[in-house]
Amino acid sequence: MGDKIESKKIAKAAGVHTIPGFEGEVYDIEDAVRISNEIGYPVMVKASAGGGGKGMRIAYNDKECREAFRLSKNEAKSSFGDDRMLVEKFIEEPRHIEIQLIGDKHGNTYYLPERECSIQRRNQKVVEEAPSLHIDEATRKAMGEQAVSLAKNVGYFSAGTCEFLVDPQRNFYFLEMNTRLQVYGMLSLLSNFNLIMPQQILSQNSEHPITEYITNMDLVELMIRVAANQKLFFNQSEIAKPKGWAFESRVYAEDPEKYLPSIGRLTKYIEPLAITASGHDVRCDTGIVEGSEISIYYDPMICKLCTYGDTREIARQRMESALDRYVIKGVTHNIPLLRDVVSHPRFAAGKISTKFLGQEYPDGFKGAKLDVERKKVQLFAMSAVVHAIKDLNTRSWVKGAGSLQIPEHQTKWELNVSLKKTGESERVFVLAEKDGSWKVSVGGQTVSANVNWVVNTPLCDGVIDGENVVVQFLDPLPTGYRLQYLGTKFDVTIQSLRQHELSKYMKEKPRIDLTSVILSPMPGTVVSIAVREGDIVAQGAEMGVVEAMKMQNVIRAPRAGKVKKVLVKSGQSVAGDEIMVELEKARSETKQTTA
Template sequence: MPPAANAGPAPALQSYLNIDAIIDAVKKTGARAVHPGYGFLSENAGFVDRLNEEGIIFVGPPASAIRALGDKVESKRIAKQAGLNIIPGFIGEIQDEPHALQVAAEIGYPVMIKASAGGGGKGMRIAWNESELKQEVIMAKAEAMSAFGNDTLLIEKFVEQARHIEFQVVGDHFGHMVYLPERDCSVQRRNQKVIEESPSPFISAEVRAAMGAQAVRLASAVGYNSTGTVEFVVDKHSNFYFLEMNTRLQVEHPVTEAVSGLDLVHLMLAIASNQRLDVTQERAAAINGAAVEARVYAEDPSRNFAPSPGLLKVYREPEGPGIRVDSGVVEGSEISIYYDPMVAKVVTSGATRNQALARMESALDRFVVRGVTTNMPHVRSCIANPDFKAGHYDTSFIPKYYGGPDGLNPLAFPLTEHQQQDMFAAAVFTHVNRARRYDPKYLAGEDDVARLTLSWRDVHGNKLVPLDVVVRLAGLQMVGREGVAAGALEIQLPSRVAYVYSMRQPPGVVGKQAYNTYLRHMMVDGKPITVQVAKFIPRGVIMQYLGAQRELYIESPAAAALSQHMPAKSKASSHRVVRSPMTGTLVEVLVQHGSEVRLGDDLVVIEAMKMRNAIKADREGFVDEVFAKQGDVVSADQPLLKFW
């Protein structure tokens, strides 16, 4: 392992955004070059200047290109001069709130507010009216300053029903510049990418060539030499507009590597070493198969994607052909409140889009994380969505399919009736197998029958739906020798008979990661499925299949009948208490004892994982007591204040 050096305290402004601290770390380790990664100082021209002064190589573009293109305001001016299509908006910095209101009124709502120096969704907000604009400008400025040390903003028209499509460009020091296959990054939450794929299932070859040519034209205009990404927004008629350029390597670069066969980090290092880029435009643009990336975040979608820091008690990555997992954690690692909540990137590739998606489904089904809440169930559900599979999606995909009060709760994620019965059959099989291990005589003979009741609770948790189930051993003629040897069962559900047996691992999966105690690999009616035990609960279990979860109870009919009459466990009344939805730092407390509050007013602001989150009032009233103060680190569900 290469030597490591402590860059400073956890807050980014004191460490990873502290140029002196980074330079000191470089000198301590004896490094001759710095690869800046994805964020922090990766697009900071002042950092590049300092490295040049110290005689240290920066693995990236020159400071002049970063200044020109890394600033979103200046990049729009350059793009317009270079003949690129530009989104309507004000090409300049927003001076203050009155200026923001004036610009938005001229452009027309909705508008997008952006941090000029930023990326990754930080300092980015949508305002649909004047009232929202006033609030979002304040939040965006604070978020941008925290993440990038620069609170300059710009405002542009928000394009609805848009696709977010970007092009990787690579250029050397000798004027040779090429574009690579595009990435479609339209599935987003909070303006941050969640799923990316290449090539886009939406654009035509003609549009691809035109967009790629504009990307090269922009980068060439500033003498760019390294990898970079030119981002476009594309409307439903395939009209495309320049969005911004990221003068660094992107998080999602493995997708491009998979379809192009080019190692982008290797190219960055070669170019930084003053080598020529020995790749023709024809070779660079060639598309070989398809690839998909899913970002795994430590966050809780059911709490509006609130960060979920904590300890990774269980961490098991999937393995298999065409599966790549990039991560910087292991079992036992801590997900900190100070940095981005990304845990890992799952990248799958195949000869076709369908094969890449099938491998992604298998990988997410077998990826087990416990100790923190992640977005994996949600991402898995997105991948299974018929419109996503058909390539019919845009940046409104998540709000469209997962909107509403319970839309982001895994217990509400959709399953077809047949898929839900597959899950029920798998749960019954698991229950019966456990009983047979404890009692060898249980369901041991061909004529033995087990009668059970499977009950499942709806998303609101206020009622149980009971189903009568009959179980017996499956015959040779139905499941074959393999099934009989694996203890196959015939499970009679109210509307279907399922034949189920266990597999040690899914077909085509090998290695030590193929099986663990949190997974159940089964053959249901000749189809292999994988379910996860998401959580054990009193008298039952929460099972997960295709990302969707269901709260299940499997009991004897007599026990189930009694359960129907048992009162639900009452919860202490807390309707007057406002609790923190996440772990983070309380950066603003906007109310005090006696404050009058209206519905929707901001109460406090919590910063977690480089994002600022305003906690709003869900009622009108007066504040009785405030339990925390500015600067406190609060945990999820910690009481913050209460109303009279």
């Protein structure tokens, strides 16, 4: 069943709904194009042995089909040692739904409540939840029964997962069956004995924690019991009903704008703590610690962060809180994207599909938007209070006190606070009250703040007008601070009113134009170079392919131009930001240089 070509044939024979497509292996690019035209675009081109988003791509025309086949086939060979390919119809606006199975050696097989994995990038899951708002009891029962039928048809026992695509009308189609449960605990143990690398653990799919949350079952324990030939005693109607709600966010070492992997050493790593006294509401499945190295050789996964609540909204809010308190320094990570997704109104309403990220961030994720006045006021207020606390901490009459002491008299600051990211600037007035609270006026709006922060530690926890607000203190800057708010980094400039008045006379540094050089966006290996010196290329043309973390990434021209020099060759290792290709300077650049 791990073979997508064969499993589809078996599923169809067992009466399971399958996606229309060519049955059998697709041997070459032209074969793929011919079959795609017969099926009708869009199509999914994918490897028979693929998984985890690797070795699969969507194609909307012949050109994309050729590129998808070439890249996916190479990726599959590199990742799985099996480059057999298939093509099937791509279902528009689907939801990705999984049915968890558990069976014993005595002929008993059961299905558990579904998981939804529709928030995806590169066909790889990013945010998951259990159960799904889209699946009603009748659909859950029908999907579960087909999954059980398939498992029994192939004589499968132990834990497994059947994956389906579900359209807006709740028609469902079989994708694949995962004949395993990724046992994180055992892999972590092997990692401790240096038998496998920590990143190998995280490259395995382990969505089962959110199913365990809503069923109160230990699926790993059940697997062991089945292996020991014990019989399972369940009431199918009872275990199919979810108890509460759970979310999983996959924290990756990658740039969330273009989903390019990031490598480096984790110089600071603090996982979020449980939010309630039970300690049951937050779970981090990870194989790394502070000081760990994220390398180019494995999947960029850092952690699978799970939260639970009695309702979907409670679990969702706990995920927001957990992401706000997750501290990672040393590599670029996707927490900004995760935080924005789980707080997005469309996500909160459950109106999602596998196209969610492409639809909501068509030009890539650029960071959290301060599109609500309340968010802007909170960031400006917290920034100003952070500045005031640091200022108080440096004064001689509080040095050595061990903690911040507000003086007997009230102390005030008149500041100009500006955000580099948005260009917004506000006058902010801060007043330290005798009781340790703060009065902050931002653009004429006054708020009350209570802030708990030990200077220069990462987490700054506050309450502004009764609402909990968390910022992370990342780094001091020459004229301010780098803070993280709503998961996104903001460079905040804080000046006295006099400093701000004089700053307009300071010249800005000239920007460096990099459009004449094509850089490798990450360390990796050059798979191919598509151009030669003297070639004329269009904007967006393929310049080459770099493989990193088992994914093949197409490097494209930032503008039209003529290739001046090719500096790398196939098989060569490249560093991040290493120049691969140079273009001749554009006329406008030449004129500026001459001038």
